[in-house]
Amino acid sequence: MKFYSTNKKSKEVSFKEAVIKGIADDGGLFMPASFPVLPKKFFDEIENLSFQEICFEVANTIIGDEIPSKTLQSIINNAINFKAPIVKLNNNIGVLELFHGPTLAFKDFGARFMAEALSYFSKENKKNITILVATSGDTGSAVANGFLNSKGIKVFLLYPEGKVSHIQEMQLTTLDGNITALEVNGTFDDCQKLVKQAFLDNELKKNFFLSSANSINIARLIPQSFYYFNAYKQLEDKNKPLIFCVPSGNFGNLTGGLISKKMGLPVEKFIAAVNSNDVFPNYLKTGKFIPKPSIKTISNAMDVGNPSNFYRILDIFNNDWYKLSTEISSSSFSDELTKSAIKRIRKDYNYLIDPHGAVGYLALEEYIKQNKIESFNGIILETAHPAKFIDIMEDVLKENIEIPERLESSLYKEKKSIKISNEYTDFKNFLLNQN
């Protein structure tokens, strides 16, 4: 498979090149040149396949020409080593729990697969790979966890001092080994600026083989289609219309779903659920995409005012706004409504849903009311474990939230971080001293 750039100004590249580069030379995002449709047999017999077998079939169809089957299988076995079950709320609605990975958010799927793919492709490299990641919380720990103990790879995480939650900070700073956490005296934007500047620095490029493990890497997108197929496998009545409701920020998760449909998954509708950051629903209404500064909300992983995967989605629909707006619907919900949904879902279904999933629930509920459908498979993607947002959950529900063991264990380890200023020369000198 070849991969093209959404800006269409640079030439097509191999999967390997797309993974290592991260972003195309013309600044665009990589996309597969085509979406092969999976054979009917795959869907007919999907119930006999394990989650990992499903992942393999999907991945092999897109990138099997570049990675030998055995290697691809082991990449998947190492990366996707946790489950993605559907918990039914009622006959029509289920929650697809994507938080069973090591850092309790769906980012584990993409980050772990990318880490395995990058390690594989860098085996022939003489130089070690140095990964720089700026993080405002969740992404950094998922990426770092994916690369933990990978040979030939060093990871530097930059996070803003005092601006991530206690749990997030402990997840970032207790990994050790080949992971170094840099506590930057500044904001998340400062962290991002330092990383961007490093990638443009010729002296650093001479000394290091730098790679960015950011969210737009194609190796993070492909595995985000796997669990849509695995959700279909779990449906009891596969003839009912299938609706996926995806809490969205940068729209990578939704793009993964659109890819699964392109590859033959029978999806009736995608719903993009957003918080007060409503650029996408406005686009569906008006046909105009107008990025805005982000607004802070309690579903903070979706606080995005300029969703980076928007141009991938446009390409999937050949820029056809009409077609796009018939296949995807989208609505926006306030923090107040989100909090009341968390309470309602706890009371009505005895289920703890995190603030991101609660936005998803609201969007599905609204869609069902507006379209008056009675029998369907409505699947809400639950993108994070509620314990990751323990302060909000306990405040809203007035009850104690249990912290899963894999999260709790990092809370009792020793925090290790290196403090740096937000000056580029400090960061650069620090890196040069590592060699």
Ligand SMILES: *Cc1c(COP(=O)(O)O)cnc(C)c1O
């Ligand atoms: C990243 C994230 C999202 C948003 O996903 P996108 O792919 O950026 O749309 C939603 N919920 C949680 C918990 C996340 O970490």
